[in-house]
Amino acid sequence: MKASGARSLKFEQPEIKVNQKRDASMQIDPAMGRRPLISIAVPVLNEADNLDALYARLDRLSKTMASKCDFEFVFSDNHSDDRTWEMLSALARRDPRVRAIRFSKNVGFQRSILANYMHTRGDAVMQIDADLQDPPELLEQFFDLWRDGYHVVYGIRAKRREGAVINTFRKFGYWVIDKISEHPIPRDAGDFRLVDRKVIDSVQKFRSTSPYLRGLIAGLGFKQIGVPYERAARVAGSSKFGLAQLIRLGLTGVFNHSVVPLRLATYSGVLLLCLSVVGTIYYLALKLFHPDLPRGLASIHILVLFGIGFQSLLLGILGEYLQRIYILLRAEPTAIVEQALNISSEELKL
Structure with missing residues (x-):
């Protein structure tokens, strides 16, 4: 595995194999003729303090669900200036399931998620933040609902551990966006979700430079369901999503999904x-x-x-x-990849 520069994206690496150890108890999906692959999509920005804890929980989750599916962990580094990329490089050397791309500049949270989606290979993709406020273990319930036929399973934040002012502001913003949007948008639902490959393929057809993914995915249709959960406090580090970013995201939601x-x-x-x-x-x-x-x-x-x-x-x-x-x-690229880990130049889609 080699990391590439922005100009030359050439790799010399063995074929990636995910969860090579299998036994007779592992479930085969009759429709696919194989076990499903689940991609865990993680956008990161200066999350060096959280990566070890996040990877440990994801690895533990993969062992818990080893009889149901295979895993890959896809990180998109939004041009961090701490040790995030170095830590991802170490993880990628140790575990071939870890794949990562690093952007040439900070492209924003939503575009980082979209670029991440474009480099996943799973039959379904679960998006989760690196701060561990959203529990990765909820994937088991998401996965079961997906197998029951739902194309989108999203988390509904029943309770937040944050101040009353910002919580009220969020609820009001969700209410406004839902009321004036051309299609219903789930309230108190962030980007913590599991989506089917059909939805990912549909999302990639919208090459918006300012995507509002929760609204875009909600507007696509498909069979969707919400799962309430209690959002935990940040484990380590500081939030990169302050009031200004929250307002900007809300305005994007308004202008992208309402006339x-x-x-x-x-x-x-x-x-x-x-x-x-x-x-x-x-x-x-x-x-x-x-x-x-x-x-x-x-x-x-x-x-x-x-x-x-x-x-x-x-x-x-x-x-x-x-x-x-x-x-x-509008036709500018979603993001420009500066470096990549465990992703060949042929697989890069930006």
Whole structure:
């Protein structure tokens, strides 16, 4: 296994084999003719303090579920500046199930998840954060529901160990996004989920530069179900997702899955035009009963209201078209891979 540079992605490594030890008790999926492969997708940013504990729990989980499925652990390093990549390199040398990509710059949390999805090989993919606030052990329940026919199994945060202010802010944000979205988006559901390969393949068709994956996956349809759980406190390190990032993610959710902001300009323009008509009638009636009104007062008010309303209407119409053109023209890569571990150059999809 070799790590590659950004310009040359060549690898010399043996064929990767996952969970080579098998016995007669291991389950074979009749539909696949083999045991299913589950990819654990983990986006990381300066998580050196959590990697050892995370890997230990994932390895323990893989042994617990050894009779049901095979595993691979796919990490996407969002250009960490601590020892995260060095630790991932050590894990990849020790365990061929560990695969990782490192971006040339920080591309944001959602794009990091999307790039990670693109490099998984599993029949289903479970996405989990490295801070261990979401329990990896819940995969057993997710896996059983997946085998029962659900394409998306997501965790619902029944309880959070955080301040009342930020918790209220989150709930309000989820409520707003759900209400104005073009399709229902589960409330109190983050990115802790298990998704079928069909869903991953569908997600990859949307090459948005600012994805909002929980909304995108919810809008795809498929058979989905939520599982309530209590979210734990962060084990180590500090959160990289503060209030500013939370607001930015919320705005992305609004703009990606709702045309209400665009149409607000149109509705405002129509409203102002109606007010200008009412104002015209009012000033005409006022002029009849008060002919001594200052000359030009009515016309100025009417023209100002009409002009603002008409311009807002035109901006709203232009916005509707520009939004569609913008979506079609956005074609920048999701991320640029600087280095990779246990992933051949042929497998890189960015």
